[in-house]
Amino acid sequence: MTENDHTPEQRLRLRAQARLAQVEDVPADISSDEIQSLLLELQIHHVELEIQNEELLKTQADLEASRDSYAQLFDLAPVGYVTLDKGLVIVNANLQASTLMGTERLTLVGSRITDFIRPEDQDAFYLFSRKILPDSSPPPIEIVMLRQKQFSFDAQVSGAPGVQTGSGAGLWSCTISDVSALATAKREKLRSERLASIGLLAGGVAHHFNNGMQVILGFTELAMQPDCSFRDREEFLVDIQKSAEHATELTRRLLAFGQRQLLQPKPIDLATIIREHIPMLRRMIGENISLELTSQEKPHTVNADPAEIMHILSNLCLNARDALPDRGRVDISLENVSVDDSAQASGPSAKSGRFVRLKVRDSGVGMSEETRRHAFEPFYTTKPIADGPEWDSQVFTERSCSMAEPSRFKALPGVEPR
Numbered sequence: 001m002t003e004n005d006h007t008p009e010q011r012l013r014l015r016a017q018a019r020l021a022q023v024e025d026v027p028a029d030i031s032s033d034e035i036q037s038l039l040l041e042l043q044i045h046h047v048e049l050e051i052q053n054e055e056l057l058k059t060q061a062d063l064e065a066s067r068d069s070y071a072q073l074f075d076l077a078p079v080g081y082v083t084l085d086k087g088l089v090i091v092n093a094n095l096q097a098s099t100l101m102g103t104e105r106l107t108l109v110g111s112r113i114t115d116f117i118r119p120e121d122q123d124a125f126y127l128f129s130r131k132i133l134p135d136s137s138p139p140p141i142e143i144v145m146l147r148q149k150q151f152s153f154d155a156q157v158s159g160a161p162g163v164q165t166g167s168g169a170g171l172w173s174c175t176i177s178d179v180s181a182l183a184t185a186k187r188e189k190l191r192s193e194r195l196a197s198i199g200l201l202a203g204g205v206a207h208h209f210n211n212g213m214q215v216i217l218g219f220t221e222l223a224m225q226p227d228c229s230f231r232d233r234e235e236f237l238v239d240i241q242k243s244a245e246h247a248t249e250l251t252r253r254l255l256a257f258g259q260r261q262l263l264q265p266k267p268i269d270l271a272t273i274i275r276e277h278i279p280m281l282r283r284m285i286g287e288n289i290s291l292e293l294t295s296q297e298k299p300h301t302v303n304a305d306p307a308e309i310m311h312i313l314s315n316l317c318l319n320a321r322d323a324l325p326d327r328g329r330v331d332i333s334l335e336n337v338s339v340d341d342s343a344q345a346s347g348p349s350a351k352s353g354r355f356v357r358l359k360v361r362d363s364g365v366g367m368s369e370e371t372r373r374h375a376f377e378p379f380y381t382t383k384p385i386a387d388g389p390e391w392d393s394q395v396f397t398e399r400s401c402s403m404a405e406p407s408r409f410k411a412l413p414g415v416e417p418r
Contacts (some may be wrong), residue, residue: 080176083162087128088113091171100155100176102148113174118144118152125157132159132172142179154183215243215283242280246314249307270300270309270334270356277310284314285321285330295334300356316360323364325378331361 006014030038045399074081080097082090090109098105101116114122121143131138140158147153156179162171219236222228227234275292282291320330337356 011094064139082108082113082174082176083171084113084174086093086170097176100153100178101145102151115149118146120144128157129159129172130214132161134161136387137161143185145176153178154180161342207248211284212243212247212250215239219243239280239283242277246307246310249311265303265305267301267303268306268309270302270304270358271295273306273309274313274332274334277313281314281317285317288327289321289324290329291317291332293332293334296336296418298336299336300336302356313358318364320360320364323362325364325365328363330363331359333359333360333361 030166075095077096078096081092081094082097082102083092085091089112093105093108095105101108103111104115112186114125117125121280124141125143128138128141137158137160140152140156142156144152145155158175160173160175162173223233223236223240271293278291278293285291317330324330336354337357338354339352
């Protein structure tokens with residue numbers, strides 16, 4: 001009879017007997033008292049083994065129950081869970097991940113997760129995976145993933161480091177949530193905000209056209225007066241022409257805003273351009289407000305669109321007028337400045353080089369701290385809707401950043417703004 005013909009219990013006994021035969025110090029003569037003592041020890045040891053075996057069986061049952069519970073939680077979780085290796089290959093996935101990506105789990109395991117990510121977002125996911133370290137995880141990212149490798153859905157992805165020793169070294173877990181409904185709601189909200197902004201923009205455009213028409217009608221009426229001299233009539237016609245050209249430029253800027261027409265920057269002397277429009281600016285803000293231009297003798301040359309410059313300056317002067325209760329002054333100054341590299345610390349849009357600084361200063365009531373915080377937000381206004389918008393802060397900010405250093409202002413209540 002070979003060893004394979006014995007039962008497991010018999011094989012275990014034979015192994016024990018063989019090991020006992022190798023023991024050299026087995027006593028030859030054992031007294032009856034010693035035999036009784038050994039039997040008692042054996043019985044106690046046997047009971048101990050039975051207790052240990054019962055505890056092991058109970059621990060094994062608890063472990064299997066915990067494993068089944070974890071498997072249920074893992075598979076029935078409302079989010080997708082996948083385990084990835086360093087090559088972004090899926091080594092494990094739950095049922096929700098399989099559902100989200102529209103692929104059987106057996107097929108999913110062994111596939112690269114980038115096969116289920118929109119090509120435009122694959123680089124972002126790769127950089128995200130490189131930031132997952134043993135002791136830290138990056139913030140979640142939002143990407144567009146593919147279901148059945150063709151139908152897209154918006155997903156929020158988060159990651160966490162996995163086991164870093166043994167056979168699990170280098171693995172990390174990835175959580176995938178379908179946020180398509182939330183993304184759609186965000187897009188709808190953004191669309192509503194854009195429509196509201198367009199409505200405000202339309203109101204502002206109508207306000208500017210109305211201002212231009214009022215200038216044209218006013219000067220036309222003055223020119224038609226019987227006692228109007230030829231020289232005055234000629235000046236009125238020049239002002240009418242400038243107002244009509246301003247309306248034309250407004251239409252061109254609207255086309256530029258819609259990206260249908262580009263601005264036309266060219267080298268200009270700011271002092272010359274502004275000085276030519278001072279009479280029109282004075283009539284715009286009223287006779288009770290003094291307007292003065294201060295400039296250096298040197299040319300103030302910039303590369304800019306003249307109409308854009310006057311559009312910005314006109315809005316600044318009009319808002320200065322609105323800030324003056326009864327009467328006051330508005331000072332425009334030009335200064336050639338050199339900005340060094342250290343100025344870049346003042347903001348991301350700051351640039352070093354030679355620029356022209358344009359300042360508009362008024363003696364008005366100033367702005368509160370709350371208004372200052374919103375001063376450069378697109379379409380922000382403190383005026384009633386019927387009065388039209390404030391200055392075009394968005395255009396002013398973009399143009400100032402593209403031509404010179406970032407725009408700055410001081411406008412506290414009780415302090416002369418600049």
